[in-house]
Amino acid sequence: MDMNPFRTLVRTEGVRLYRDLPWRRTRDPYEIWLSEVMLQQTQVARVEARWVEWLDRFPSVFALAEAGTAEVLAAWQGMGYNRRALALKAAAEQIAFDYDGVFPTEVKELVALPGIGPATAQGIRAFAFDLPGVYLETNVRTVVLHHLFPDVPSVPDRELVPIVEATCPAGLDSFETSIDVDGGALGVYAVPQDEDDTPRSWYYAMLDYGAYLKKTVPNPSRRAKAYTRQSKFEGSRRQKRAEIVRMLLAAGELGEGMDAPSVHAALCASERDAGRAPVERELVESILSDLEREGFCCENEGVWRIA
Numbered sequence: 001m002d003m004n005p006f007r008t009l010v011r012t013e014g015v016r017l018y019r020d021l022p023w024r025r026t027r028d029p030y031e032i033w034l035s036e037v038m039l040q041q042t043q044v045a046r047v048e049a050r051w052v053e054w055l056d057r058f059p060s061v062f063a064l065a066e067a068g069t070a071e072v073l074a075a076w077q078g079m080g081y082n083r084r085a086l087a088l089k090a091a092a093e094q095i096a097f098d099y100d101g102v103f104p105t106e107v108k109e110l111v112a113l114p115g116i117g118p119a120t121a122q123g124i125r126a127f128a129f130d131l132p133g134v135y136l137e138t139n140v141r142t143v144v145l146h147h148l149f150p151d152v153p154s155v156p157d158r159e160l161v162p163i164v165e166a167t168c169p170a171g172l173d174s175f176e177t178s179i180d181v182d183g184g185a186l187g188v189y190a191v192p193q194d195e196d197d198t199p200r201s202w203y204y205a206m207l208d209y210g211a212y213l214k215k216t217v218p219n220p221s222r223r224a225k226a227y228t229r230q231s232k233f234e235g236s237r238r239q240k241r242a243e244i245v246r247m248l249l250a251a252g253e254l255g256e257g258m259d260a261p262s263v264h265a266a267l268c269a270s271e272r273d274a275g276r277a278p279v280e281r282e283l284v285e286s287i288l289s290d291l292e293r294e295g296f297c298c299e300n301e302g303v304w305r306i307a
Contacts, residue, residue: 003167006147010167011197014205017212019044023051024204029103029128030061036123037084037115044211050079061103064089065096070252070306073245073296080233082245086295087115105129126199132168134161135203138221139210145220146213156225169197235276241287243270248297248306257303260285 021044023035034054038047057075058064064072069089076085091113095103103124104110110121122135136157144163149155213220221227233239247266251258258266260281268278288304291297298307 003163007167009147010143010205010209011202013209013212014201017208018204019208019211022048024127027128029124030064031055032128033103033116033120033124034088036120036127037088038079040084041081042079046079061092061101062096064092069295070249073306074249074253077246077249080242082242082296083294084115090114090295091116103128105131107133123203126168126203130198130200132170132199134164134168135199135206136160136164137207138227139207139214140164140203141224141226142210142213142219142221143206145223146217149220149223153223154225155223160224167202168199169194169202170199234274237283237287240267240271240279240283241291243267244284244287244291245296245306248304252306257300257305259302260288260304263288263304 021035023032026032031051035047035051038051038054054075058067058072067089069086072085072089073082076082079085094113095101105125107118107121107125110116110124111118116124119135119137122133123137125131125133126135141160144160145152145155148163149159210221244263244267247263248258264279264281264284267284271278288297288299292299295307297304
């Protein structure tokens with residue numbers, strides 16, 4: 001299949017729909033990594049403000065690595081999925097102390113860091129280092145499915161990966177060779193590729209065109225086999241976990257902790273205020289146990305605090 005018409009269309013639409021977002025004005029891998037994590041299931045407009053606030057508070061990977069868990073979790077509140085904040089800190093610690101603050105560029109090394117999956121790793125490689133790879137996220141899926149798999153249901157990623165890989169241009173570190181004769185001397189010269197057609201610019205085009213398509217046509221990404229509808233948050237165990245973390249953070253700001261009965265009573269009051277039934281004490285104890293195991297909090301002599 002000739003992919004040139006598809007690539008031309010995406011590049012043209014990418015120019016037309018380009019979004020001048022703050023993390024696109026940098027090649028700092030720390031700042032780009034942060035944006036990739038924040039953008040997971042969070043609206044772009046919300047991330048714009050929170051990304052700037054986070055960098056004011058933790059301006060470098062070293063600053064994040066050295067910050068306390070409570071400070072990191074407090075800065076993350078309102079972004080959902082507190083696990084991501086802990087993973088950011090844990091990965092920052094490894095980058096700061098194992099890599100002397102220098103981000104690795106190989107996929108194998110990146111995905112070995114806490115919280116970094118294949119898509120995040122490829123996002124860092126493309127946007128920070130202009131390296132080619134398969135950056136397969138929801139907007140990219142949207143573009144490929146809309147144009148190359150119209151009306152095909154349940155398309156598995158294994159069918160999308162070769163297309164995404166084939167359409168991504170090589171990075172500027174890849175060169176073509178040209179043979180020239182100058183004054184009778186034969187020379188081989190490195191000729192850089194199109195600076196306007198790099199992995200970084202290509203995937204920005206895919207992201208912006210995909211975001212546009214999702215607003216103008218029935219969301220094609222829902223036809224991907226990998227698509228899953230986000231579960232309801234309010235009333236879920238995840239919502240109760242987040243509420244308990246907020247309670248412990250608030251207590252910590254006062255220099256205090258909370259025993260399990262106090263956590264239970266406070267959570268029941270919060271649930272009643274939201275029009276829901278009180279929770280069982282066993283559920284609260286189970287959540288506290290999970291949070292302790294995952295590194296969110298710790299218990300000492302019956303008092304729970306953020307770790």
